[in-house]
Amino acid sequence: MEIRSLLNSDHSKPRKKRALAEAEREREREREREREMEMEMEVEVELTWMALFQRRVVMADAHCHKLHGLLRGLFGVLDGQAWREMVAVAEETRRMLESASTELGLAIANMGAATLLAPGGEAPRAWAPAVPLRSVDDGGIDVPRVWLVHFRLQVAAETARRLHDRLEATRVHVCAAEHLVALEEDDDGGDDDMAPWMHGLSASEQIDGLMELRETLNLAVDLVAMTAMAREEVF
Known part of the structure; x- marks a missing residue:
C-alpha cells in the first residue's frame, strides 16, 4: 500500500508543476486582458x-x-x-x-x-x-x-x-x-x-x-x- 502511495505521489508531482505553471500563465493572460482593456478605453475617448x-x-x-x-x-x-x-x-x-x-x-x-x-x-x-x-x-x-x-x-x-x-x-x-x-x-x-x-x-x-x-x-x-x-x- 505504501509503495502504491509513493508511486501515485511521484506521478502527481509533474501534474502539480504543470498545473501551477498553467495557473501562472492564466494569471498573466488575465493581466494582459486588463492592460488591453485599459488601452482600449484610452483610445476610444478620441474615436468618432x-x-x-x-x-x-x-x-x-x-x-x-x-x-x-x-x-x-x-x-x-x-x-x-x-x-x-x-x-x-x-x-x-x-x-x-x-x-x-x-x-x-x-x-x-x-x-x-x-x-x-x-x-x-x-x-x-x-x-x-x-x-x-x-x-x-x-x-x-x-x-x-x-x-x-x-x-x-x-x-x-x-x-x-x-x-x-x-x-x-x-x-x-x-x-x-x-x-x-x-x-x-x-x-x-x-x-x-x-x-x-x-x-x-x-x-x-x-x-x-x-x-x-x-x-x-x-x-x-x-x-x-x-x-x-x-x-x-x-x-
Missing part, C-alpha cells in the same frame, strides 16, 4: 461614433473566434477520453471552460455595446430604417449598412445566449462526471458493488457532457459566421 461602432463589432468577432478555438480544443481533450482519465485532465478542462465563458461574456458585452451605439435606438427587423439616423456625425454614414450590421448583431446575441446555456450545461455534466470518477476511485478498496454503479453514472455524465459540448460547438460555428459577416459589412 462610427469608429466606435466598427471597433465594437471587430472586437465581438475576435472574441467569438477565440471562443470557437477554445471549444474545439476542449472537444479534442474530452472526445474519446477513457472515463478514468477525466480526473487527470480535470484542471485543464475547468480552465478551458472558464476561458470559454470569459470569451463569450466579452463577445456578448461588445455586441451589446455596438447595438447601443447604433443611432436611432432599437433597429427594425427590416434592415432598412424607416427614419433617418439621429446622430451628430451621421452625414456620410451608409444608413442601410449600419442597420444591417445592427440586425446581424441582434441575431448573433440571441445565438450567444443559447450558447451560454449549453456551455453551462456542459460544465455541470463534466464536473459531475469528474466527481463520480473520484468517488469510484476512493471506493476501489471497499465495497466492490459500488464500482459498476459509479462507473455507469460517470460514463453517462461524460456522454451527456460531450453531447452538450458538441451542440455548443455547433452554435459557436453559427455565431462566428454571423459576427464575421457583421465585421465584413461594417466597413
Whole structure:
C-alpha cells in the first residue's frame, strides 16, 4: 500500500508543476486582458461614433473566434477520453471552460455595446430604417449598412445566449462526471458493488457532457459566421 502511495505521489508531482505553471500563465493572460482593456478605453475617448461602432463589432468577432478555438480544443481533450482519465485532465478542462465563458461574456458585452451605439435606438427587423439616423456625425454614414450590421448583431446575441446555456450545461455534466470518477476511485478498496454503479453514472455524465459540448460547438460555428459577416459589412 505504501509503495502504491509513493508511486501515485511521484506521478502527481509533474501534474502539480504543470498545473501551477498553467495557473501562472492564466494569471498573466488575465493581466494582459486588463492592460488591453485599459488601452482600449484610452483610445476610444478620441474615436468618432462610427469608429466606435466598427471597433465594437471587430472586437465581438475576435472574441467569438477565440471562443470557437477554445471549444474545439476542449472537444479534442474530452472526445474519446477513457472515463478514468477525466480526473487527470480535470484542471485543464475547468480552465478551458472558464476561458470559454470569459470569451463569450466579452463577445456578448461588445455586441451589446455596438447595438447601443447604433443611432436611432432599437433597429427594425427590416434592415432598412424607416427614419433617418439621429446622430451628430451621421452625414456620410451608409444608413442601410449600419442597420444591417445592427440586425446581424441582434441575431448573433440571441445565438450567444443559447450558447451560454449549453456551455453551462456542459460544465455541470463534466464536473459531475469528474466527481463520480473520484468517488469510484476512493471506493476501489471497499465495497466492490459500488464500482459498476459509479462507473455507469460517470460514463453517462461524460456522454451527456460531450453531447452538450458538441451542440455548443455547433452554435459557436453559427455565431462566428454571423459576427464575421457583421465585421465584413461594417466597413
